[in-house]
Amino acid sequence: MTDFSKRRTMMVDTQVRPSDVTKFPIIDAMLLVAREDFVPTAQREAAYVGENLSLGHGRVLLEPRSLAKMLDVLAIAGDELVLDVGCTLGYSTAVIARMAQAVVGVEEDADMAREAQDALVAAGADNAVVHEGPLVEGAAQHGPYDVIAIQGGVTDVPARLLDQLKEGGRIAAMFMDGPLGEVRVGYKREGKISWRLAFNATAPVLPGFDKEMTFNF
Incomplete structure (x- = not known):
């Protein structure tokens, strides 16, 4: 029988800490949340691999390093409300639930959303929905939010999502340019977002986050 607790410790020691993520709330959450419970049953053995885990239909569970570094730059506090966009089967939402006052995961795939809610309940994440x-x-x-985390690639972040961020809040998004991407953190000041580069990562662009193409004739 697989000892997933040992795999969690190994994940933190070999993928998270070496990426300069040392904040206790992040380390603690990633040691405690059973990642294997938030992936399809057939992929439990692959839950702790150091790469994005394909969930089908172009959707992935971000590799532990990318999620940890994103949470590190967002510096979520225990009294904050977080929006977790593209939560798939709920793993990122469960991790954030251990750091924030409350978290709302957003998922447009009905089956994934239902499984995520069930997994969060089973994990005892009663401050997550x-x-x-x-x-x-x-x-x-449910907003406005202190923090927004987007769990996948984007080429653009629509204004209607940015409008849900509180003044003074933070947002992290992975901006993709072909196969290459960079996670940027945006800070909302006087209604406008100023972005800064945090680190490089890659993931498929999420549904609806492609910049609309314009053609000049």
Whole structure:
């Protein structure tokens, strides 16, 4: 029988800490949340690999390093409300739930949303809820949010999502340019977002986050 607790410790020691992520709340959350419970049953053995885990339909569970570094730059506090966009089967939402006051995961795939909610309940994450709906729409009815995390690639972040971020809040998104991407953190000041580069990473672009193409004739 697989000892997943040992794999969690190894994940933190070989993928998270070497990436200069040392904040206790992040380390603690990633040691405690059973990643294998938030992937399809057939992929439990692959839950702790150091790469994005394909969940089908162009969706992935971000590699532990990318998620940890994203949480590191967002510096979520225990009294904050977080929006977790593209939560798939709920792993990132469960990790954030251990750091924040409350978290709302957004998932547009109905089956994933249902499984995520069930997994969060089973994990005892009673300060987390999954909102089923288009990722680009967020979940305005529960906001505004102190922090927004986007769990996948984007080429653009729509204004209707940025509008759900509180003044003074932070957002992290992985901007993709072909196969290469960089995670940027945005800070909202006087209603505008200023972005800065945090680190390089890669993931498929999430549904609806492609910049609309314009053609000049």
